[in-house]
Structures are given as C-alpha cells and as structure tokens.
Amino acid sequence: MAKGSRKRKKTGRVAGLDNRLAQALNHPTRTEIIAVLSDRCASPSELAPLLGIELSNVSYHTRELLKLDCIEVVEQEQVRGAVKTKYRATTRMLLDTEAWERLTNGSRAGISINAINEAIRRAVLAVEMGTFDKRTDRSLINLKMDADEQAWAETQLIVREAFDRLSEVEASAAMRKSKGAETFRVTVSLLAYESPAE
16 A cells, blocks of 8 residues: 555444445346436336336335435325335445455456446447537546556555545535536546456
8 A cells, every 4th residue: 555545444334334235236136226326316117128127126126225225215206096216326336345355256246247337338328429529628548557466455545535536526516506506417437457468
C-alpha cells in the first residue's frame, strides 16, 4: 500500500451491508435485478420481459432483495384489482475483499460476467444512441501496465476511492437537482484486472 494512503474503516453498518450484498449477489437473477434497479425504478412485471425471466421467478427474487434491504419500495398503484409495486436499488454493487472471499467461485464468476455484460450493454447502447461521443470531454481509458503486488494493492485502493468520491459527487448532484438544476444520465465504468499474458 502506498505510503500515506488511508485504509477504509470497517464499521458495523458497512460490514452488515457487505454481508447482505454478498447474499443478494449470490444468485445471478438478483444481480441482474439490482443492476436494472440501480439505473431506474421498475416493478417485477416490467423486469420480467426485460430480463427474459418468468414473472414468478422475478417476484420471488425481488422479495428476497427487499428482505435484504438491497432494494426499497418507491411506488404502489392499483392495477386491475392488484397492487403494482415499483422498486429501486438502495445500494450499489460493490463488495469489499472480505465479502468477495466468502462467495463461492461460481458466484464470483456469475457476478463478474453480469457486471461485465452490464458495462458492455451500457456502452454499446450509448454508442448506438449517439450519447457516447456527444461530449468532447468524455473519457475512454484502457491502460495496460506492468504491476507488482504493491502496485496492484495501490490500484485497488485508487479504484475504491474513486467509487467513494463518485458516490459523493452523485449525492451533490441530487441535492442540486432538488433545487432545480437539470441532470442527465452518466455511466462510469471503472475496471481494474490482471490481464492474461500475451
């Protein structure tokens, strides 16, 4: 770890969140649901065709995510004698090392595949819709570098701190939006991984 770099404190609240998120992401359908609900509010009946999964299956996993406090109810309305409930994610899909280590190899692979597919899906959609290159100050960084164990640890710290800082930036934008500022959708994909030898 770099000299002078700060270590994240593990509070009971954060540890509890990581445990719940690890449980939630242990199933690929839950991972997909959280990915969509991090982007927008939706009901199980809206999620099912979007994910290509049976409504009963989506409804079950939505209830499980609600029990784990990973999603919350934002809207309920009567539709033909039934209650249509819309949800949104209350947490982001970020697990610390301890929570990640508790998952099985199969769960880790499933989460990684879903996360990569989600990053690719969003980037392709933005290109197709003409928003990816709309701004000349957009960022597209692919950096290949040689690293030792210390450099790898420093890289992971930088990635985690960037996530924390971006979360603060998003919260500030939400405050300004409540005062009338206009907002628009932005996607940030930050990847750091050991590359296979060429």
